[in-house]
Each structure stands twice: as structure tokens, then as C-alpha cells.
Amino acid sequence: DLVMTQSPLSLAVALGQPASISCRSSQSLVHHNGNTQLYWFQQRPGQPPRRLIYQVSNRDSGVPDRFSGSGAGTEFTLKISRVEAEDVGVYYCMQGVLLHTFGPGTQLEIK
């Protein structure tokens, strides 16, 4: 089974400060088509999830440019350059190489 892990599982950041969330997969996420199938989702309290990033580093439409994704192989990072109040919620990474598996989630709150 392909296992996704995230760290930290919770994070408290002051407004305007940067935040970083790591995601690791137990196997390479490079698809046979050459794309790396790693995605990031945000779930604000009481709302359905929203996808932020697809294939490691591509921002979805409407996602602020303070969100960025990076990484390769089995190690990936989501960065928020300056945290805003609306960023509070849970962030999930997800792999798309062997069907799909979400990571456990990282709770982001404001310090």
C-alpha cells in the first residue's frame, strides 16, 4: 500500500508569517506518463475541501499566489508565504499514482 504522511499534524502561525507543511509518500509519485501526481487540498471549518495545487506545483484557478507547492519523488512541501486569517483549516496532501490516498491532514491555526 502507498502511505502518505504529513508533518507537522498541527501548526500555529502568526498572521503575516510563513507556514510550511511537509508530505511524504512511501513510494515515488512519478506516474508512467511522466507527471508527478501529488495534490494539496484545503478544508476550511464547516466547508468541503478545495484543491489548491495539482501535480506538485500547479496552482488551481483562484488560488492566491501566496500558496506554492514543491518537491519531487517522495517528498513534497506546501508553503504559505504570508498566512492570512482565511487560511485557517486543515491541509491534506493526496497521491494519484496508485488510485488515490490522502495524507492525515495538518491543522493550521493562527497564533
Add this chain to the structure above:
Amino acid sequence: EVYIVESGGGLVQPGGSLRLSCAASGFTFSGYWMHWVRQVPGKGLEWLSRITNDGGTSWYADSVEGRFTISRDNAKNTLYLQMNSLRVDDTAVYYCVRGEEGGPGNFWGQGTLVTVSS
């Protein structure tokens, strides 16, 4: 505007069945793969199933393989999830999601709650 609305959730006894529906509008439904994802209240996300745009091929997570069946009616712009042999641990909010760029994308319904309890 894209709209995705799930329905069909409710209370069911262990061992029972339920069929969820997902009505889609605002886009060419037949052009997109679709996914089901669930979430136990207060817990994380679990991907369950996906289906190709023409309904010809589907895939399942191990946790629901053999018990759940995904299907679609492109003439009705509707996705379905037939859930059989339901267990207490199937209790969750079930989301319908449009597929994009190789995975669940940016358009999710609000979810429908399924409670399996005696």
C-alpha cells in the same frame, strides 16, 4: 456556474443498502471523470471510487471494493454510489467531486451524511 449536489444520505442499519446520487450542472458532465470521497465527521478524507467519463471503467478503494458500486447516467448528468453491506464504520459525509488533472478537482458538493447504526 458549476453545481454539484449530493443526495440520498440518511440512517441505515448495519448490513443495509443505500444509493447516493450526485446531480451535476454548469459543465459538460459527460466530459469528466467523477469521484466519491468520504469523511468521518471530525476526521480526515478517504478517497473511495472514480469512474471514467463514459462510465466504462471504475476503480475502488480496498475498503469498499465489492460492496460499493459507482455508476453514472450522462443523459441525466447524475453520478451514483450504490452502497451495500453497510457497516458502522461507513458512517461519514460522502462527497461527489469532479475529476481534473488526474484526480479529484476543484468542484465538490456539500456532501451527504450517511449514518450506519442499529
